[in-house]
Amino acid sequence: MTFVALLHAVNLGARRKVPMAELRALLTGLGLREVRTYIQSGNAVFSADPDPTLRGRLEAALETQFGFPVPVTLRTAHAWQEAAADCPAHLRSEAVVVAFLRDPPDPARVAALRARDVTPERWEVIGQHLYQTVPDGVRTMKLSAAVIERVLGVGVTVRNERTVRAIAALLDT
Known part of the structure; x- marks a missing residue:
């Protein structure tokens, strides 16, 4: 595998x-x-x-x-390919990062995260991935990995969309 x-x-x-x-x-x-x-x-x-x-x-x-x-x-590899393909279409008009969650998030904690105002950033959780727009760049993200980790209570590591796609391509070779 x-x-x-x-x-x-x-x-x-x-x-x-x-x-x-x-x-x-x-x-x-x-x-x-x-x-x-x-x-x-x-x-x-x-x-x-x-x-x-x-x-x-x-x-x-x-x-x-x-x-x-x-x-x-x-x-x-299968889960990675799904993550690479699952970015919601409504987020694709801007640069996107993917927060890879180590464990499944609790729905109540996702709701608590949703209550935070991180405008102009937009985000969506699908499974163990949080897809997030970064209109002002990653250095100024309001919804940082530290915030995601603290509010969701799960370990997080973030990769930009280019890296996610490159690793998906690497898996195909």
Whole structure:
């Protein structure tokens, strides 16, 4: 089975560095196959047998290797392709980012998030993905990953639409 692993908050500054060559070596050393990475923001594609402990094993190995905790969000190739295709049409007129939720959000928490005014941003939750417009750019998002994580109570990592499409294409090769 093919998986996509998204590492949360790596390579953003002087700290929390995870070089992609070292990440590929680590994943290969864990017995994962066909390991590939995409850009420096912690995106890995690999093949592995289905294993409910995979995310925990990855997080433990990353912390041991790099010396700091690295939350990981996993998707199967099929779930990634669905996420890439599911962006609601009414959001596509602007730049979009996708917040990948580590766990399914509670509907009451989604309602609490919906009560926040984040105009001019617009967003929609579909399954474990929050699609969001970023009309003023990602640096000024009102609905930041930290806000999403706090209000929904689930881990979040965000990728722009270009990265989501590029990884979807990588899965097709």
